[in-house]
Amino acid sequence: MPSPQKHTEALGRVLELVVVLSDDMTRSLAAQGLTNARAHLLWELHRRGPSTQRVLADALRVSPRNITGLVDALVATGFVTREPHPTDRRATLVSFTEHGAAVTAAMEHDQHEFARILFADMPDDRFAALVDGLDDLLARLRAHGVSIDASREATDPESEAGR
Amino acid sequence: MPSPQKHTEALGRVLELVVVLSDDMTRSLAAQGLTNARAHLLWELHRRGPSTQRVLADALRVSPRNITGLVDALVATGFVTREPHPTDRRATLVSFTEHGAAVTAAMEHDQHEFARILFADMPDDRFAALVDGLDDLLARLRAHGVSIDASREATDPESEAGR
DNA sequence: GGCATTTCGTGATGCGCCTTCACTATGTCG
DNA sequence: CGACATAGTGAAGGCGCATCACGAAATGCC
Structure with missing residues (x-):
């Protein structure tokens, strides 16, 4: 069992990864006229x-009021449309426009592509070890009370990341 | 070399880790009356x-104007003080109050403790493999243009994470 | 020494994300 | 039918962040 010093360094790696990835995600999204929250909504709509x-x-674990605002913005920028719900006249259905669907599909493709590039030339054993380590880490986090406090199925949050 | 399917799943793990950790960080900080940005500032002040x-x-890579606001808030909540700079009368020096120093020290301690708990009973070889994998990942990210666009020394961003 | 230039901090303003409270319109259940 | 729950939105507000404009102090140059 490793030394405390190493522990902290390892956690540092993880946190760095967090920062690097989330920064990059945000940048990529901005390039397509999207923000994190709006892309997240699009992603959920895609799923x-x-x-x-x-x-x-x-799904996004935010207040309904906030969704109104996000949808407003996405409607204004032509990613989604609001239509009356066919059976419940209180509700509105949010759907993709063609543009929104295309952009989301592209984001998904980019994510796969990014994963491919990232792990492409990684040896099998190293890859397996990394995945196992990550799973282990996730399990340990949950075991120690660090968890996504309820619901939320395994959702890969945004998408995008490619260079 | 693994299959594309696995690639995407692995990236999913990473992204989940990102979400879980950053959510938890935010929650822990909030419990101490801090926000991410303010804690980040405290952390930098500590370093x-x-x-x-x-x-x-x-250091925080935000506009000076924003720092004014964050410091305002931290002064108001008793974490830091603003003092005149001894030689440059344009500038102000931000320093910890006793309370701020104590809270920051506690955050650092919690971070170490969290790392210890997290990796405590992890076998040496597994731990080593995980760290190597993370380093590899970081290197690959940078190699593919995903980088923290310049400056910024290896800064572990917030701190905190323990339950 | 004197004046232009740079630098430090801040006021004003605006955007994005998020919340809570209040309210309307609609659905549902007894 | 009436009581109650639910879907969405207006109003207001907080935090994080940015840019522009500006005064005050420091610095550089002649």
Whole structure:
């Protein structure tokens, strides 16, 4: 079992990874006229298909009021549309425009591509060790009370990351 | 060399780690009456000792104007003080109050403790493999243009994470 | 020494994300 | 039918961040 010093350094690596990746995500999104929150909404919409704002609010774990604002912005920038719900006249259905669908598909593609490039020439054993280590880490985090406090299925949050 | 499918899953693990950790950091900080940005400033102050706002702005990579606001808040909540710079009458020196120093020291301690708990019973070889994998990942990220666009010495961003 | 230039901090203003409270319109259940 | 729950939005507000404009002090140059 490693020394405390090493422990802190390792955590430092993890945190650095956090910073590097999230910065890069934000930059990539901005290049497409998106912000983190809006891309996140798009992503969820992609996973679920046309959804009510309530559903999106639960999925993104933000207040319904906030969803209104995000959808407003995405409508204004032509990524999604708001349509009346066919059976519930209180609700509105949020759906992709063609543009929104295309951009989201591109984001997904970029994510796969980025993963491919990232791990492309990594030897099998090293790759397996890394994945196992990450899983272990995740398990340990949850075991020590660090968890995504409930719900939320394994959601890869934004997307995007490619250079 | 692993399959594309695995690649994406692995990236998913990384992103999940990102989300879990940053969420937890934010929660821990909030419990002490701090926000991410304010804690970040405290952290930098801890690493550098009393500093001018300009220095902090460069360190945190935000606009000087924003530092004014963060320091305002930290002064109001009793974490730091603003004093005139001894030789440059334009500048102000930001220093810890006793309370601020204590809280920051506690954060540092918690971070070490968290790292210790996290990796405590992890076998040496597994730990080594994980660290190597993380380093490799970081290197690959930088190699593919994903980088912290310049400056910024190896700064572990916030701190805190323990339950 | 004197004046231009740079630098430090801040006021004003604005955007994005997020929240809570209050309110309308609608759905649902007994 | 009436009581209650639910979907979305207006209003207001907080935090983080940015840019522009500006005064005050420091510095460089002649």
